[in-house]
Amino acid sequence: MKKLLTLLLLSPLAFAEDISEYQRITPKELKIQDNLERTILDYSTSDELGMNQMLAPVGWTEPIVSLEFELRGIVIAGVLGLEFKEETAKFNVNEGFVIPKNTKVRIHNAGNVPLHLVEILRPGYKESLVKEYESFE
Incomplete structure (x- = not known):
């Protein structure tokens, strides 16, 4: 856990104000x-770095997206599902994840309790940096 927190915090420090x-x-x-509706608590203070908490109900899923930013995070509660073209990965409480920039992924709640994540985005979130797709092709 200590290594994961260090990983999440060190790379964003390069963008510290x-x-x-x-x-x-x-x-x-x-x-x-x-x-389904989800809640984002956005703690971001600059465009270079985003810091969010995400709360999503059981059964929640995003469409397939490609993010023009790197997304790192930690699962605080629930099970995170990351669906890629060839596989689906699941992350449990206290496990970290990284979604590289420009990777097609469907992010979803893969568990039977609400999903709670802490996320670091580099650069910060802008709607124009998210592209939606109908399929992984």
């Missing part, structure tokens, strides 16, 4: 409607 004193960040709450 010049901050001279501590900051308290109040997240923006976003409701996103896929097949």
